[in-house]
Amino acid sequence: MLKMEKFAILLVDDKEEFVSALSNRLLLHGMEVHTATKGEDALAMLQEKATDVVVLDVVMPGMGGLETLRRIKETYPHIQVILLTGHASTKEGIEGMRLGAFDYLMKPVDIEELIAKMKASIKAIAKE
Amino acid sequence: MKASTEDLITARHLAFVGRVTASLSHEIKNTLAIIGESSGLMGDLLDYTAPPAEWAPYPRLKTLLTTIAEQVERSVVILKRLNRFAHSMDEQLVALDLNDLLMEITNLAQRFARLREVGLETRLCSESLKMRSDPFRIQQAVFHFIEVSLKFSPKNTTITVASRRDKGAAQVIITDEAPPRAGWLKKLISTPQLTLAETEEQSDPDLAVLGLIVAKLGWSIEAEDLHPQGNRVIVTFPLENG
Numbered sequence: 001m002l003k004m005e006k007f008a009i010l011l012v013d014d015k016e017e018f019v020s021a022l023s024n025r026l027l028l029h030g031m032e033v034h035t036a037t038k039g040e041d042a043l044a045m046l047q048e049k050a051t052d053v054v055v056l057d058v059v060m061p062g063m064g065g066l067e068t069l070r071r072i073k074e075t076y077p078h079i080q081v082i083l084l085t086g087h088a089s090t091k092e093g094i095e096g097m098r099l100g101a102f103d104y105l106m107k108p109v110d111i112e113e114l115i116a117k118m119k120a121s122i123k124a125i126a127k128e
Numbered sequence: 129m130k131a132s133t134e135d136l137i138t139a140r141h142l143a144f145v146g147r148v149t150a151s152l153s154h155e156i157k158n159t160l161a162i163i164g165e166s167s168g169l170m171g172d173l174l175d176y177t178a179p180p181a182e183w184a185p186y187p188r189l190k191t192l193l194t195t196i197a198e199q200v201e202r203s204v205v206i207l208k209r210l211n212r213f214a215h216s217m218d219e220q221l222v223a224l225d226l227n228d229l230l231m232e233i234t235n236l237a238q239r240f241a242r243l244r245e246v247g248l249e250t251r252l253c254s255e256s257l258k259m260r261s262d263p264f265r266i267q268q269a270v271f272h273f274i275e276v277s278l279k280f281s282p283k284n285t286t287i288t289v290a291s292r293r294d295k296g297a298a299q300v301i302i303t304d305e306a307p308p309r310a311g312w313l314k315k316l317i318s319t320p321q322l323t324l325a326e327t328e329e330q331s332d333p334d335l336a337v338l339g340l341i342v343a344k345l346g347w348s349i350e351a352e353d354l355h356p357q358g359n360r361v362i363v364t365f366p367l368e369n370g
Binding site: 015017018021022024025028029059086107108109111 | 154157158160161162164165166168169172173176200204
């Protein structure tokens with residue numbers, strides 16, 4: 001039921017239990033998933049692992065999601081970034097899109113919606 | 129209007145409560161996200177590893193996981209309301225749409241109405257009512273009026289919160305089917321200091337404080353009896369482009 005074309009995902013969120021559950025779900029959906037719990041670790045991982053889409057939490061201790069996004073886009077403009085925000089406000093999401101994010105989703109995420117967004121982001125980069 | 133020291137202290141108190149509440153709601157939302165993803169993963173694992181036709185607990189487990197997902201979704205909706213309410217305390221003068229605020233505060237009041245077995249409906253005008261004002265005070269005012277209506281409304285009647293544009297102003301109209309009390313309302317609002325000091329059964333400190341707020345922020349309030357039974361309170365806010 002869940003198989004689809006294989007994307008390489010980097011999931012970045014400081015909540016380990018969230019990362020663990022969501023990454024396992026994405027694995028079951030046939031994706032290649034890497035994880036990081038800090039912005040700095042995410043940047044290091046991008047140097048080592050080929051990545052199509054970064055799914056990035058906005059609110060993290062240390063290097064926040066928006067700063068991590070800015071640095072990702074500086075070095076890897078072709079990698080798509082989808083932001084996750086826990087706030088009812090859309091302010092961070094809009095700011096993220098201004099910085100180059102493909103889109104943003106509110107937590108808790110709907111897995112089908114997240115996958116649809118990832119597919120759309122891959123399609124968008126392929127068109128460029 | 130120049131804010132007094134007392135006003136500034138109150139504003140900072142509210143901003144503090146709002147900031148802490150918003151932060152807590154954010155933390156709870158993260159916890160819900162973990163619950164949601166964990167139950168989602170359990171569902172995925174069930175689908176992958178358990179042959180549904182051959183494993184008796186499968187349908188019950190699927191039903192339980194659906195219940196968890198629905199409750200997570202419901203909690204997220206409630207938390208969004210809490211978060212928005214908390215942020216209404218951030219600043220005292222912001223650009224806002226009155227209809228959005230009315231929808232939010234009516235949602236927050238729904239539980240109180242349900243407990244009293246009274247219906248609570250909105251009839252908001254279709255145009256946006258943009259203004260610069262104090263979102264917390266507006267919600268406080270409307271909530272108190274709903275509370276007073278609830279206090280006097282018989283079971284199975286309905287309270288309606290409506291809005292409309294009236295020349296250069298926006299109006300909120302709260303209508304109920306309770307016994308007439310317009311005279312008492314007028315007295316209470318027009319003499320807030322008096323009613324604050326009173327201890328009679330009918331005095332309502334919240335409403336008396338409301339009288340002070342209304343006078344200070346330049347809103348006006350009208351109250352009228354409806355026939356055969358009911359009350360209508362109209363709160364008028366100066367409207368400007370937000």
